[in-house]
Amino acid sequence: MNTLFSTAYQCLQLNDPTEKVRAVRQLSAQWHTEQLSLTEDSSALMVSLAGQPTSLKLVHPRDVPKRRVQTAQGQIALLHAIAHIEFNAINLALDAVYRFRQLPKAFYTDWIRVAVEEAYHYELLETELNKRCCHYGDLPAHLGLWEMAVETANDVLERMALVPRVMEARGLDATPYIMQRLQQAGSAELVAILQIILQDEIGHVAIGTRWFHYLCAERGLAPTETFLTLLKKHFTGKLHRPFNLEARLTAGFTVEELNLLEQL
Template sequence: MAETDPLAKCQRVAALWAEVESGGWTPSNSADSGLLICGRPERPELVAPGDLPRRSLGSLAGRQALVHAIAHIEFNAINLGLDAALRFPGMPEAFYRDWLSVAVDEARHFRMLSDRLVEMGVAYGDFPAHGGLWDMAERTAHDVMIRMALVPRVLEARGLDVTPGMIERLRAAGDDRTVGLLEIILEEEERHVAIGSHWFTELCAERGLDPDETFETLLEQYFSGTLRGPFNFPARRRAGFTEPELARLAEMDA
């Protein structure tokens, strides 16, 4: 997780998963979470979300910036998957395997997008980015149930909401190559959000909490008045969201 070179991180994640699948390494719940470090390269420069320039997808620069932004999200998602698999002790082994498998997918997504950036004449790190995903990981590091509620089911689920619109705009701009990559990512991200839904529900049950009420409480606590649509309700249903949860999101959007 502390690896800072993006390509090396992807390679090491793939190698770790190969060991897990072969039985050569078993996920452990004995990690010292206080020593976990999020390894990131020196570039891209991290700025506030509002400081990122807006660009039209009708231009090459606009499409480069969009692919770069998604690549940055996927790179952060590698660290999020690894962190979930290492930070929280006492969970079932299936929990650790689930989040390691997510890290593997995210590493593959990052490499796909990184290669696409090169095809477009730029590289990861050439544009500024923001660190919102990891900021929330740090805010939820104290409680695995809150992490499951807010990172995969809110922040990562935004990809389910906004990617269809990106695909439409990129298709209209004639960028079928990037469209194909985003279609793959969109399909696979449903599983990642579903994993978050599964473990959030399991953890609520262990604590005697109603998951719908708990999710609403956490939304109010962490995202009051800040969540806006569009919401991809069909994809969210497939990823384990209940009708009360979706209704609460619709209320916040209204």
């Protein structure tokens, strides 16, 4: 019987997006039919860079194409940027499965589910890119999300605090504004896709919150204080307001946390 960890690692290393999406779905099917064991056949290797299209050029965030949704090229740039986020989110979920050991079975079930849903999001966006004669990897992108994964690779509590509850939660805040701009530009089909992604991402942040609280309880830590300490330690970007308070509350943030984030 193959192990979950070795299978997740193989998925993580795949460069071709179509192959990775297919492999993620196969991994999920094998997991849910109990074809993968939780045996630790080896310790987790550091993955400094997960598999991604060989054509993808990585640049500094300031050098990515402008995303003005009023123009056709701007919409392509926007779709490519979001597809890049979703593709990286597949890798992030796979890395959580591969990297962190001796956790409850439900942890792996949750993050496999996230990987499958991120793969679906990626496919929706790639389809829209293809309609516009573009493919993921045709435009440059940056690695902000994956860099945080590398920084939190040694501690599952830090990973749960900072990737779903900071990096992905920023998407909850930004997506409604992007949807509004696309609606004004007459791109109802893209708004519908972002609505699907937004609803699923609330669930992903909620999964991160649930496991963050679980790990805090296991270690005897106060969740709010721990979250803010880790945020100040690791996150050097800006927290852009306004926050999507309804989405964040649904995803498990407390009113106290949101008040403290507003102060930051």
